Amino acid sequence: MNGKLAVIEGLDGSGKSTQTELLMKKLASAGISFKKIKLPDYESQSSALVRMYLAGEFGKAPGDVNAYAASAFYAVDRVANYICRWKSDYEAGRLIIADRYTTSNACHQLQKLPRHEWDDYLEWLQDFEYNKLSIPKPDVVIFLDMPTEVSQRLMSGRYGGDEGKKDIHEADAAYLKSCREAALYAADRLGWHVINCSSHGAPRSIESIGDELYSLILKEL
Numbered sequence: 001m002n003g004k005l006a007v008i009e010g011l012d013g014s015g016k017s018t019q020t021e022l023l024m025k026k027l028a029s030a031g032i033s034f035k036k037i038k039l040p041d042y043e044s045q046s047s048a049l050v051r052m053y054l055a056g057e058f059g060k061a062p063g064d065v066n067a068y069a070a071s072a073f074y075a076v077d078r079v080a081n082y083i084c085r086w087k088s089d090y091e092a093g094r095l096i097i098a099d100r101y102t103t104s105n106a107c108h109q110l111q112k113l114p115r116h117e118w119d120d121y122l123e124w125l126q127d128f129e130y131n132k133l134s135i136p137k138p139d140v141v142i143f144l145d146m147p148t149e150v151s152q153r154l155m156s157g158r159y160g161g162d163e164g165k166k167d168i169h170e171a172d173a174a175y176l177k178s179c180r181e182a183a184l185y186a187a188d189r190l191g192w193h194v195i196n197c198s199s200h201g202a203p204r205s206i207e208s209i210g211d212e213l214y215s216l217i218l219k220e221l
């Protein structure tokens with residue numbers, strides 16, 4: 001019997017990796033077996049097109065590559081990662097914890113399209129990745145909702161103030177702001193859980209977000 005797939009999703013710098021690490025510690029302490037995956041797989045050649053896109057080799061603005069083309073870059077990396085890294089674990093019934101997944105395409109690509117095409121895109125995305133490319137459909141998706149102004153500050157902190165380290169998504173605050181609106185639309189349409197990660201313009205504590213995330217995971221899986 002197949003395992004379960006839990007996805008930790010969120011826009012750039014929203015705390016996905018921080019929360020995934022914390023969740024892993026909590027699961028390990030509770031003796032729950034799992035495998036963690038992280039996408040895109042930057043270590044692998046399978047992410048070459050994603051790296052070229054984020055480095056601006058196809059254009060300096062995210063919109064220089066259309067929503068469907070950029071989505072395909074990320075999707076093929078996921079297929080390669082699935083086959084090589086976690087298909088056997090998943091098919092053996094293991095819990096998989098994913099730091100980003102297909103859902104990241106919904107967050108980052110939807111805003112490139114006019115609003116009346118959003119539902120068509122979401123339907124296409126799910127059919128393309130889960131049916132045509134046959135990678136597993138998540139059992140639960142948790143979206144870490146951090147306002148863009150807050151996540152921009154967190155990212156600048158992570159890069160030690162060196163703005164040059166940001167990729168073409170991270171460097172475009174207006175783009176990320178409209179991605180948040182699109183991501184919340186996708187969350188509503190696709191039934192993701194949303195964790196509000198800020199309070200009065202500041203991030204909530206890592207621990208309190210982590211506690212909420214952990215109880216959601218236990219409840220849903």
Ligand SMILES: Nc1ncnc2c1ncn2[C@@H]1O[C@H](COP(=O)(O)OP(=O)(O)OP(=O)(O)O)[C@@H](O)[C@H]1O
Nearest residue numbers: 011012013014015016017018154158203204205206
């Ligand atoms: N709740 C929080 N309070 C304060 N700082 C935080 C919080 N969550 C994350 N951070 C810090 O903010 C930065 C961004 O967090 P993190 O790298 O986990 O985000 P991410 O969503 O994985 O980013 P990316 O989209 O680039 O992968 C890190 O320096 C992290 O230590």
Ligand SMILES: [Mg+2]
Nearest residue numbers: 016017018099
């Ligand atoms: Mg991360």
